Amino acid sequence: MAKRGELPNESGMDNLFALWESFSLTEFEGNKYQVDDGGLVGKFLLAAWFFTCKALNMEAIARTFKLLWHAKKGFEVRDMGNHRVLFLFSEESDVDKVVASELWSFDKYLVTLKRIRRQAEMKGLEFDSAHFWIQVCDLPGV
Template structure:
């Protein structure tokens, strides 16, 4: 059934109904809005949501939670820095289910917003030795749009993986990896792993529902076996410790004016 807010276009309006009122109220100073879509079928409890994200976000000036219906929730912040912190911290989850975010202006029609993307850190594993960042970025591009603004210090070069910030389309299955062809013509496979990955469907690979809600499950007449699942917990990645160096680059050694005959002494245990 169409909502009245849409049906009015078909109505024959009276003079009173058709007299437009111009809304002129201004945004309160320091109010910022983030609309969210909770990808769970459970009834949402605003107090539980407030408690959960209070602990997760630890905002400087707090926020307000408003139930907008249809599993959409509006968060009202009082500090621009808090909004930036929340947006940059994606992905977020509630009860292990994805919460998609979108910053909006005041009076936005939240009921009709499309929440089809979330930002995630994706690790590329089993990469060929010496793979460049540019080549790795081109490989990971099949998983979504790569964030080009990530600073060098936020990247992490592990012993066998690279990581990128990617805007993932949640209406599509997660990308599990990509086939590549090496310079010698040999085919290989690189695997994608996702940091802080919420619940996902192991049948179709989407973040928007669980296994028992998947059309593959509901339309199948016979039993489904776990061995038939195309996705699994192996897509989850451990978030790396960015402070721990796993690759160290050493500059060239140059003697500094102590004479040709001067030699450095290296002490060894017991020496």
């Protein structure tokens, strides 16, 4: 076996390859995952998907939306991976106000929002639409 800081010798690599070849996940192992909704009692959840390839900075997201949303009792931010974020509010009226605005962006990228009841709903949540306001000027014949 190789010591710390050294590369394994050729036979050690062969052993690793052999172990990797026999590695597999069973159906049972795949279904063991459970999402913990602990601590969410009395919270109102808003799921967000950030349309960007950049890494998300949760602190920057929290600071930015805190200034924009002016939530009565504030909110928590949780990184759910894959550019998805969970916002936890204590007041339903704060969620109503945020969702009513319909269109949000962060760092010049679109952010879509959806209400959810439980954190477990994030797994299969589809962000498949966004509402836009457009203004059309100087149409002929109008």
